[in-house]
Amino acid sequence: MNPGLGVFSVIRKRDDALQMVRAAALTFYAVSIALGVTAWFRGWQDLVDAAFYVVLASLMWRFKSPLAAFCLLMIGVMRFFVTVGVILETEQIVWAYVVVTVVVLFAAIRSIEATLKLNGRFAAESGG
Numbered sequence: 001m002n003p004g005l006g007v008f009s010v011i012r013k014r015d016d017a018l019q020m021v022r023a024a025a026l027t028f029y030a031v032s033i034a035l036g037v038t039a040w041f042r043g044w045q046d047l048v049d050a051a052f053y054v055v056l057a058s059l060m061w062r063f064k065s066p067l068a069a070f071c072l073l074m075i076g077v078m079r080f081f082v083t084v085g086v087i088l089e090t091e092q093i094v095w096a097y098v099v100v101t102v103v104v105l106f107a108a109i110r111s112i113e114a115t116l117k118l119n120g121r122f123a124a125e126s127g128g
Contacts, residue, residue, distance in 0.1 A: 014125045025058070064118045069112040
């Protein structure tokens with residue numbers, strides 16, 4: 001696997017899936033930092049999402065949990081609907097939220113793929 005590709009890489013073997021889970025978790029940590037910064041300017045509610053991302057990404061990374069990855073996707077879907085709702089209500093686009101939403105949805109989908117492969121196809125290839 002090319003380590004420079006992160007969540008954009010192809011999963012062909014167990015090591016690729018492990019790297020994908022790591023890259024997705026790091027992506028969620030970065031999103032949490034970004035939400036922490038936006039919370040400073042836009043309100044404490046972003047800290048709730050950031051906390052969920054940190055906790056669930058840590059569980060996903062540590063236990064290779066498809067459930068944690070799926071929960072991350074569900075939070076991303078809720079964030080999508082909230083972002084669209086805010087845009088429709090205020091007629092203002094908050095680009096930080098749009099970028100966070102796209103990144104979260106993409107990373108969550110890829111993390112689900114990686115964790116399912118780790119617990120399914122690659123489960124027999126125990127890495128230790």
